[in-house]
Amino acid sequence: MKPKKELQKSIQKLEASAQKIIETRGYTDESRRLRMLSELLREQLKNEDPRYSTRPIR
Amino acid sequence: MKTLVIQLARFGDIYQTWPSLRALSEKEGSQVHLLVRDSFKAATLGLDSKIRVHTLDSKEFLEPIIHNEGEEKALERLNSFLETLDKESFDQVINLSFSPFSSEMTSHFEARGISVLGYTRHRDGHLNIQGDASAYFYAQVGVHRPNQIHLVDIFAMVCGVDLTDNHKHGFVKVSSEFKTPSARFAVLHVGASDRGKSMSPLQLSHLVNLFLETQDLDLFLIGTQSERDLSQKAVPLLGSERVFDFTGQTSLPDLFELIRKAEFLMGCDSAPIHIASLLDVPVLNFNNKSVNSFETGPFSRTKSFISIDEVTELDSEKFSGTLQKLIHGESGFLNSSSTFVQSQWEMIQSIYMGERYPTKILQMTAVHLSELLEQIPKVYVASERPEDEVNQGIIRQFDRFLERAEAQDEVLGVLIRWFNTERVRIPPGELSLVKAATLQKLNDFYMILTDWARVLGEGMELIDDPSFIEMDLNSVIKNFRFFNLPAAMDDLERLLPQISFLSSTEVLSQEIQSALRIPDYSRLADLLEYKLKPQIQDVHSVLL
Secondary structure, eight states: OOOHHHHHHHHHHHHHHHHHHHHHHOSOHHHHHHHHHHHHHHHHHTTSOOOOTTSOOO | OEEEEEOOSOHHHHHHHHHHHHHHHHSTTOEEEEEEEGGGGGGGTTSOTTSEEEEEOHHHHHHHHHTTSOHHHHHHHHHHHHHHHHTTOOSEEEEOOOSHHHHHHHHHHHTTTOEEEEEEEOTTSSEEEESHHHHHHHHHOSTTSOOOSOHHHHHHHHHTOOOOHHHHSOOOOOOOOOOOSOSSEEEEEOOOSSGGGSOOHHHHHHHHHHHHHHOOSEEEEEOOGGGHHHHHHHGGGTOOTTEEEOTTOOOHHHHHHHHHHSSOEEESSSHHHHHHHHTTOOEEEEEOTTOOHHHHSOOSSSEEEEEGGGGGGOOHHHHHHHHHHHHTTOOOOOOOOOHHHHHHHHHHHHHHHOOOOOOEEEHHHHHHHHHHHHHHHHHHHHHHSTTSHHHHHHHHHHHHHHHHHHHHOHHHHHHHHHHHHHHHTSOOOOHHHHHHHHHHHHHHHHHHHHHHHHHHHHOOEEEOOHHHHHHHHHHHHHHHHTTOHHHHHHHHHHHGGGGTTSTTHHHHHHHHHHHHHTTOHHHHHHIIIIIIHHHHHHHHHHHO
């Protein structure tokens, strides 16, 4: 099991990969799925609280 | 029409989705599917069987990442999950989760030509808020926001359905063998969805004692295994044979059975108040500042509310009176507390429902409003040529002003959040189109502000703003303590007229004058810090 710091690194890596794809090929299925994984990981860091709805999510 | 409803939030939100699911499934030729997290699937127990439930297990996708097996494997699993849903060939996807993850998932369906509602993503990956109800949620819903529309009704608005009592309190098919030790009882949920929203053992035991003193019913305590420590701490203080502790001992069907048979349920913000609401059992809800009960409170036809902070001060007469009304089908009103909070709700009603604008405002709001009316025409001109560096500076300054005003000024904040949400809703596109849409939103904002200013001009009432005064007061105290006397005297002169609403101003003013005559600036700072400041803080806490 990865410690919190490692999970944060994984989130950053996934987001960076997604961003790279968006910049070169647009918001594709691939970038969308990378972002889905990073968001799922982020929810784990927040004790699986999926309703942080007021966070600016743009 | 085959519809997928995405509800990836927790138990309470799933129960609050039931009425919309029922209404959607009633439409002719409608097939309703629901996607929930695997860990909260139990909240679909008892839901009409024609609604098909899918589950999302985040562990399955995340395991490969967490165990260093690589992202590819995680992506493979996610792909396979999405493909399974794609095979259902939904006509419509409604996202009721309002989370970043769910917006990405909804955009997956939108990219396949499926009509979607709720949060999704624009083609450049930015948030896309589909529908006015979702925009309302984005702008105004959440704890510490002045929304007074229940989540059940907001979900229905997003789904585009009208709810009846049958949708809210329809038949729930859950059976249990649980044998209740008595026939006439009330249920008390000892915990809450998190500990910040629950009662302390002392509050619990006080409440139970009041119940035993004023009611002839038995009392069944319910809660999860992790909440058992609360009841275990409270129960020994009671020593009554009329209290039965079932915390950690009931399955979900047992809970439905217990609540269904109860005369009423008492509880903080958590799933049992929503289960009781679905069963239309009267609810006495205990709330605090971590909860917006207008939004997520009970939706039974009969309900009443008491603040958790007031529980230990409750006497048997008041408690008994509240329960008597509840038992006889009379709801209590949820206190919208102060004029200040009421003005925020009036602002929501004016923007979204065409009601009259609030006329009781803070002095600060009047100042901000006039600043905005002066700034917007300049920002409008700057927005016509946003590529110009000087204009970019004007727009940035305007955005900073909005950010500051929203944080400080909660009445105007409602309007600023509406405007910001409308700007977020502008889709990506050619610069000319984005520019035109931005100018249109600015114009709308300006028209609303002008209209409000006109109404205020016909008659407004200023509410004293203790938080504003407190900030000034801190600066005066600091200046006196550090003998920065010219600034301190100026500030004090400005401050004194603002505290005329305090009952003890006259006495305090005399003491201040006396300290000034000596002059004893340390004494003066002490008077302001230890006599005036607590009074202002008291008023502030009452207002908020």
